Amino acid sequence: xxxxxxxxxxxxxxxxxxxxxxxxxxxxxxxxxxxxxxxxxxxxxxxxxxxxxxxxxxxxxxxxxxxxxxxxxxxxxxxxxxxxxxxxxxxxxxxxxxxxxxxxxxxxxxxxxxxxxxxxxxxxxxxxxxxxxxxxxxxxxxxxxxxxxxxxxxxxxxxxxxxxxxxxxxxxxxxxxxxxxxxxxxxxxxxxxxxxxxxxxxxxxxxxxxxxxxxxxxxxxxxxxxxxxxxxxxxxxxxxxxxxxxxxxxxxxxxxxxxxxxxxxxxxxxxxxxxxxxxx
Amino acid sequence: xxxxxxxxxxxxxxxxxxxxxxxxxxxxxxxxxxxxxxxxxxxxxxxxxxxxxxxxxxxxxxxxxxxxxxxxxxxxxxxxxxxxxxxxxxxxxxxxxxxxxxxxxxxxxxxxxxxxxxxxxxxxxxxxxxxxxxxxxxxxxxxxxxxxxxxxxxxxxxxxxxxxxxxxxxxxxxxxxxxxxxxxxxxxxxxxxxxxxxxxxxxxxxxxxxxxxxxxxxxxxxxxxxxxxxxxxxxxxxxxxxxxxxxxxxxxxxxxxxxxxxxxxxxxxxxxxxxxxxxxxxxxxxxxxxxxxxxxxxxxxxxxxxxxxxxxxx
Numbered sequence: 083x084x085x086x087x088x089x090x091x092x093x094x095x096x097x098x099x100x101x102x103x104x105x106x107x108x109x110x111x112x113x114x115x116x117x118x119x120x121x122x123x124x125x126x127x128x129x130x131x132x133x134x135x136x137x138x139x140x141x142x143x144x145x146x147x148x149x150x151x152x153x154x155x156x157x158x159x160x161x162x163x164x165x166x167x168x169x170x171x172x173x174x175x176x177x178x179x180x181x182x183x184x185x186x187x188x189x190x191x192x193x194x195x196x197x198x199x200x201x202x203x204x205x206x207x208x209x210x211x212x213x214x215x216x217x218x219x220x221x222x223x224x225x226x227x228x229x230x231x232x233x234x235x236x237x238x239x240x241x242x243x244x245x246x247x248x249x250x251x252x253x254x255x256x257x258x259x260x261x262x263x264x265x266x267x268x269x270x271x272x273x274x275x276x277x278x279x280x281x282x283x284x285x286x287x288x289x290x291x292x293x294x295x296x297x298x299x300x301x302x303x304x305x306x307x308x309x310x311x312x313x314x315x316x317x318x319x320x321x322x323x324x325x326x327x328x329x330x331x332x333x334x335x336x337x338x339x340x341x342x343x344x345x346x347x348x349x350x351x352x353x354x355x356x357x358x359x360x361x362x
Numbered sequence: 363x364x365x366x367x368x369x370x371x372x373x374x375x376x377x378x379x380x381x382x383x384x385x386x387x388x389x390x391x392x393x394x395x396x397x398x399x400x401x402x403x404x405x406x407x408x409x410x411x412x413x414x415x416x417x418x419x420x421x422x423x424x425x426x427x428x429x430x431x432x433x434x435x436x437x438x439x440x441x442x443x444x445x446x447x448x449x450x451x452x453x454x455x456x457x458x459x460x461x462x463x464x465x466x467x468x469x470x471x472x473x474x475x476x477x478x479x480x481x482x483x484x485x486x487x488x489x490x491x492x493x494x495x496x497x498x499x500x501x502x503x504x505x506x507x508x509x510x511x512x513x514x515x516x517x518x519x520x521x522x523x524x525x526x527x528x529x530x531x532x533x534x535x536x537x538x539x540x541x542x543x544x545x546x547x548x549x550x551x552x553x554x555x556x557x558x559x560x561x562x563x564x565x566x567x568x569x570x571x572x573x574x575x576x577x578x579x580x581x582x583x584x585x586x587x588x589x590x591x592x593x594x595x596x597x598x599x600x601x602x603x604x605x606x607x608x609x610x611x612x613x614x615x616x617x618x619x620x621x622x623x624x625x626x627x628x629x630x631x632x633x634x635x636x637x638x639x640x641x642x643x644x645x646x647x648x649x650x651x652x653x654x655x656x657x658x659x660x661x662x663x664x665x666x667x668x669x670x671x672x673x674x675x676x
């Protein structure tokens with residue numbers, strides 16, 4: 083990793099790696115910042131209300147005098163946390179079902195494909211609202227909702243991949259030699275699917291975070307006491323018409339940047355793991 | 363499709379039934395204290411809430427099949443009526459956003475692909491990737507700040523002007539209230555189509571027949587018009603139709619930001635205030651909506667691509 087030449091230009095893969103490291107560093111910074119920022123900065127401070135962005139309050143303050151920068155960073159940390167759990171759960175379901183569909187015979191395949199169709203045929207957001215409604219919202223509701231709604235597309239990809247590997251010669255040979263299904267799945271198929279899984283996981287992340295913010299925004303997600311981005315934005319709506327644009331602008335922008343970072347990492351991992359170098 | 367629909371009905375019914383929100387309390391609301399236990403028991407019996415879940419599902423399912431989805435608790439009107447009215451509002455919004463984002467996205471994709479590698483291509487690509495990770499509701503807020511608060515060109519929200527009788531609302535008013543949400547939805551919706559069109563057109567431009575056409579001296583718009591358009595339009599149209607699900611998701615958020623009285627807002631209301639019949643009705647309705655989108659995508663393939671038609675005959 084340290085053998086990167088100092089001279090420009092770097093080649094494609096090195097660029098990709100550099101971008102990944104940079105994005106990861108930034109994310110780490112946000113998380114660390116969120117964990118260590120002083121809680122005291124978001125206590126109500128009525129003497130310093132509604133002030134526009136300045137050096138002391140980078141993103142301005144809200145109508146209770148809370149520092150928006152601190153709130154935003156904390157919200158982002160929360161979002162990343164929820165995103166991590168949601169994406170991990172989703173990707174695991176996708177991995178398991180994708181593998182199962184492709185290795186456990188025709189009937190299982192049909193059943194799982196049917197399930198995928200089932201989840202894809204209702205708009206994500208409606209499913210999320212429904213699940214959040216059932217579980218009464220809150221942290222648990224939203225994480226379960228996110229986990230249950232984001233796996234289908236990745237499951238499809240993994241299933242197709244496994245199908246392809248399954249018909250490869252070495253797998254056929256292995257089967258003829260009397261290896262069991264599980265042995266083949268573990269030793270021949272899983273190693274090939276892992277990169278797909280990783281990339282899929284990273285690319286699920288942005289979706290999960292955005293949906294989390296969206297559901298929270300409409301009021302069915304995290305509770306209003308948490309400093310989540312969705313909460314900040316939905317609160318800011320009341321104050322928009324009085325011209326307090328910074329309440330909405332900066333938190334959203336930060337969310338956008340974070341989501342872009344994850345997207346970047348995912349894309350670049352894909353660049354690194356895929357062998358065909360003809361994509362731009 | 364039928365099995366899917368039945369399963370969706372069943373699953374959403376189960377989900378809703380397991381909700382911690384008490385339907386009777388949601389129905390009565392603030393007057394809960396005035397309702398005696400006897401009255402409560404009566405309502406329970408009247409709604410059949412004391413029967414097993416399967417029986418309830420059976421009753422509800424047979425009612426839905428005969429076209430009766432029950433009565434919405436918030437609006438105190440039949441669910442079908444509410445959905446119908448809200449959906450016409452949403453349809454105007456989604457349709458305009460759908461057409462707008464489709465056309466703009468398509469053109470942007472073409473421009474990017476024709477000028478591949480130039481600054482304009484990079485600009486479009488960057489724009490699309492950024493938009494793909496933009497929260498719809500944040501976009502809505504920005505649009506709201508700029509156009510409604512700073513510039514004051516458009517009203518801040520609602521579907522019609524406040525304080526005006528329903529009869530006096532003109533078409534112009536409605537359109538004025540429609541522009542901002544539609545704009546938001548289209549800005550966010552462009553990315554997908556544009557990127558897809560770009561990829562496809564680059565593939566097409568690298569093909570042998572385009573090479574041959576180039577060798578004969580064709581270039582620029584003529585080349586694209588004769589050889590590119592049809593090949594690229596098809597996937598773009600399919601993608602647009604298949605995106606109905608995303609479109610609805612976006613509409614929910616945009617309507618919430620602009621307090622536009624569409625189906626999306628009704629969904630949120632139903633979820634927040636525990637309006638079970640309405641929520642179930644909306645789930646079924648959106649499923650059909652998405653299904654119609656996919657169906658239209660299939661049909662558009664048949665109509666637009668002669669090859670699939672030939673294939674059918676053989």
